[in-house]
Each structure stands twice: as structure tokens, then as C-alpha cells.
Amino acid sequence: MNKLIFGALSALTLTAGAALAEYPEKEIQGFIQWGAGGSTDTVMRSVTPHAEEALGGTIVMQNMTGGVGAIALNHVSGADADGYSLLMGAENPLLYKVMGLGDKDYSDFIPLILLARGTPLLVANNDAPFDDYQGFVDYVKANPGEIRIGATGPGGLPSVITAMMNEVEGDLDMIAVPYDGDGPALTAMQGGAVDVMPAVLGAAIEGVRAGNMKALAVFDVEAAAKLPDVPIVTSFNEGYNTFLPWGSFFGVFAPKDTPEDVVAKLSEAFATGAEHPDFLALMDDRGFKMMNISGDEAQAFLDKWQQGTTWLLNDAGLTKASPEEFGIARPGE
Structure with a gap:
């Protein structure tokens, strides 16, 4: 009888031990x-x-x-x-x-x-006829179909930021020039093949710091620590608060x-x-x-x-x- 009781208690102990096993076990x-x-x-x-x-x-x-x-x-x-x-x-x-x-x-x-x-950033060729975001918007509206904007395909960052700008500012008539990634597009922009390019900050920051392109706006609700002098886009138009922060x-x-x-x-x-x-x-x-x-x-x-x-x-x-x-x-x- 004692052996039976001992066996039952041992089984209960093992069961309890398994139930209390700490994750992760494997x-x-x-x-x-x-x-x-x-x-x-x-x-x-x-x-x-x-x-x-x-x-x-x-x-x-x-x-x-x-x-x-x-x-x-x-x-x-x-x-x-x-x-x-x-x-x-x-x-x-x-x-x-x-x-x-x-x-x-x-x-x-x-x-x-x-x-x-x-963090998205809108950058421009150094020879573009505007130096800040509002200047960019005003120029595009005054010169429809003239400005060329870099693109990387549907669903990519440039397509979303371009759609966001059209939603907030009203349709901006620009020519989208497709590239296989933001790297080739940014290189093309520096060479003058496109005028502006929405890109992630990490991909564009060195070009901005080196003076090879100019930053028009940070698409965020607060300034970017790495580019504190570049204004946030919500300072130009509060309508962006509907979609930001985004990235x-x-x-x-x-x-x-x-x-x-x-x-x-x-x-x-x-x-x-x-x-x-x-x-x-x-x-x-x-x-x-x-x-x-x-x-x-x-x-x-x-x-x-x-x-x-x-x-x-x-x-x-x-x-x-x-x-x-x-x-x-x-x-x-």
C-alpha cells in the first residue's frame, strides 16, 4: 500500500513539475x-x-x-x-x-x-529651382508636368510619400521616373536625371551632409536628431498629422x-x-x-x-x- 501511495505521489510530482516548466523549454x-x-x-x-x-x-x-x-x-x-x-x-x-x-x-x-x-526625407537635386518644401510645392503647382520625381514601384516608400503629398497638398502634377531601388534613384537625382526623391533618411543622409543634395523636409512629427536643421513637413502643412508618424x-x-x-x-x-x-x-x-x-x-x-x-x-x-x-x-x- 505504501508503495502504491508513493508511486501515485511521484506521478503527481512529475506532472506538476511538467506543468510548471519554464518557457522556453526548447x-x-x-x-x-x-x-x-x-x-x-x-x-x-x-x-x-x-x-x-x-x-x-x-x-x-x-x-x-x-x-x-x-x-x-x-x-x-x-x-x-x-x-x-x-x-x-x-x-x-x-x-x-x-x-x-x-x-x-x-x-x-x-x-x-x-x-x-x-524616417522619410524629401531631397532634391542641388540645381532644383527651390530650396525648401513650400518652395517645391509652389513651383510644382506653377509648373505642372515639369518636375521629375524618383520612384521605386507601387508600395515602396517613394510611392507612399508621393501619394501622401498629393492627398495633403492636392494633386501635384509631376513625372514619376522609376528606378530599381532608392540607391540608384538617389544617384540619378544627383546626376540631374530627376529633380526630387522621397527616401529613407538613412539612405540619403550622407549625400545631404556631403552637400551632394539638399533636404527639403523630414516627413515626421518631430525633427530628426541627425538633421536637426531640416524642418518637419507638418510645420508647412498640419494636414500631414493624419498620416504621420510613418515609415x-x-x-x-x-x-x-x-x-x-x-x-x-x-x-x-x-x-x-x-x-x-x-x-x-x-x-x-x-x-x-x-x-x-x-x-x-x-x-x-x-x-x-x-x-x-x-x-x-x-x-x-x-x-x-x-x-x-x-x-x-x-x-x-
């Missing part, structure tokens, strides 16, 4: 939406070692490319919601539905953390049914990792603005970003479907 898989060497890859591989240290676990990183990031998103969305499959992503999934790239987006996930975002961003996501305690541990670990001096230095060096937000604050940012961006692209005729079809309300409604 390796966590982190799936990066983009290829090796890109911005998302660099950001995620820089912050994750510091998050691992805070978490007390191992996160195995792997690049899963394809479908403008949709392959990785669909893979993690279909994985068990147990905290062992994470999506290391950027902003692109918020456009999948309206651009006809997929039927899932971040509404199928919990934002564990939004790490940092890029490409980087975040870590888990399937939406992941347990709350696991979400809390992961969010805390990545928040700690994001404060590591090495990571902060990398973000500063690349011109990214730290966010380090999670929970309701992160979700509010994602919702505003998706609302503003999808409707801007829709009104510019660049989407495959209306945001309304997916329950995405127009900003202000």
Missing part, C-alpha cells in the same frame, strides 16, 4: 521575411542575441524568402501558437490584402515588439493565440535586447528611429499605418482592391 525558431544582408535581416540578427540573453533561451534564425515576405508570414501563421515560431518582419504584410499579395496580414499575429522605424519598420510577431505569459516573456526579452548599447548604436548609425513598443501601443501604430498607407495607395490607383473590402476604415472615419 529552441525557438525565428523566421526572417527577407534574405541575408538586407535591412530586416541585419536588424533581427543584431537584436536577437541580446534578447536571447534576457530570455535565457536560444532563438535559431533562418531566412525564409519569397512572395514579398508572404512565404514566411504564412508559415508562422500556420505554426503552433506556443511561442516557438516567431516572425521577424517589416511593414510589407500590412499591404498584402490591398496589393493582392495574400489574404493574411498582421491581424493574424500579436506584435511582441516594434523595434524601430525609418518602414521592423518588428517581431507571434501567432495571435500564443499564451499571454509567453507573449509577456518574449516582449520583455526583446525590449531589453533593444536597449543594448550595440543595438542602439546600429540603429543610430543607420538613421532608424527607436520605437521599442509592444501591446496596445504597437497595435495602435500598426492600425494607423495600415489605414493611412492602404488608402493613400488606393486613392492613387496603385492597389488591386479597396481597403474597404477588408474592413480597413479610411483615416478619420
Whole structure:
């Protein structure tokens, strides 16, 4: 009888021990939406070692490319919601539905953390006949169809900022000149092939500092620390407050049914990792603005970003479907 009691107690002890096991019990898989060497890859591989240290676990990183990031998103969305499959992503999934790239987006996930975002900057060729943002707007309106603006394709930063300017200022009649990325477009602008170019601050800042191009405005609600003398666009037109802050961003996501305690541990670990001096230095060096937000604050940012961006692209005729079809309300409604 004593042996039976002892055996039962031992079984209960083992069961209780298993129930109380601390997450993580095994390796966590982190799936990066983009290829090796890109911005998302660099950001995620820089912050994750510091998050691992805070978490007390191992996160195995792997690049899963394809479908403008949709392959990785669909893979993690279909994985068990147990905290062992994470999506290391950027902003692109918020456009999948309206651009006809997929039927899932971040509404199928919990934002564990939004790490940092890029800041858009409008720059111009040094010989352009204007020196600030208001001068640019006035010139375009007085000379329709004359100014050439660099572009990188639907959904890219230049297309969104151009659509934003048209929405806030009224249609600005410019000639869009397409390039394969902001690097070639900025090079072309310095050579005089285009007059203006919306670009992320990190890509344009060295050209501005070297005097190879002039900065007209920072598309943000506060000044950029690296270019404090360049005015923010809201100082010219408060209508931009509807859409800003805006920019490409980087975040870590888990399937939406992941347990709350696991979400809390992961969010805390990545928040700690994001404060590591090495990571902060990398973000500063690349011109990214730290966010380090999670929970309701992160979700509010994602919702505003998706609302503003999808409707801007829709009104510019660049989407495959209306945001309304997916329950995405127009900003202000």
C-alpha cells in the first residue's frame, strides 16, 4: 500500500513539475521575411542575441524568402501558437490584402515588439529651382508636368510619400521616373536625371551632409536628431498629422493565440535586447528611429499605418482592391 501511495505521489510530482516548466523549454525558431544582408535581416540578427540573453533561451534564425515576405508570414501563421515560431518582419504584410499579395496580414499575429522605424526625407537635386518644401510645392503647382520625381514601384516608400503629398497638398502634377531601388534613384537625382526623391533618411543622409543634395523636409512629427536643421513637413502643412508618424519598420510577431505569459516573456526579452548599447548604436548609425513598443501601443501604430498607407495607395490607383473590402476604415472615419 505504501508503495502504491508513493508511486501515485511521484506521478503527481512529475506532472506538476511538467506543468510548471519554464518557457522556453526548447529552441525557438525565428523566421526572417527577407534574405541575408538586407535591412530586416541585419536588424533581427543584431537584436536577437541580446534578447536571447534576457530570455535565457536560444532563438535559431533562418531566412525564409519569397512572395514579398508572404512565404514566411504564412508559415508562422500556420505554426503552433506556443511561442516557438516567431516572425521577424517589416511593414510589407500590412499591404498584402490591398496589393493582392495574400489574404493574411498582421491581424493574424500579436506584435511582441516594434523595434524601430525609418524616417522619410524629401531631397532634391542641388540645381532644383527651390530650396525648401513650400518652395517645391509652389513651383510644382506653377509648373505642372515639369518636375521629375524618383520612384521605386507601387508600395515602396517613394510611392507612399508621393501619394501622401498629393492627398495633403492636392494633386501635384509631376513625372514619376522609376528606378530599381532608392540607391540608384538617389544617384540619378544627383546626376540631374530627376529633380526630387522621397527616401529613407538613412539612405540619403550622407549625400545631404556631403552637400551632394539638399533636404527639403523630414516627413515626421518631430525633427530628426541627425538633421536637426531640416524642418518637419507638418510645420508647412498640419494636414500631414493624419498620416504621420510613418515609415518602414521592423518588428517581431507571434501567432495571435500564443499564451499571454509567453507573449509577456518574449516582449520583455526583446525590449531589453533593444536597449543594448550595440543595438542602439546600429540603429543610430543607420538613421532608424527607436520605437521599442509592444501591446496596445504597437497595435495602435500598426492600425494607423495600415489605414493611412492602404488608402493613400488606393486613392492613387496603385492597389488591386479597396481597403474597404477588408474592413480597413479610411483615416478619420
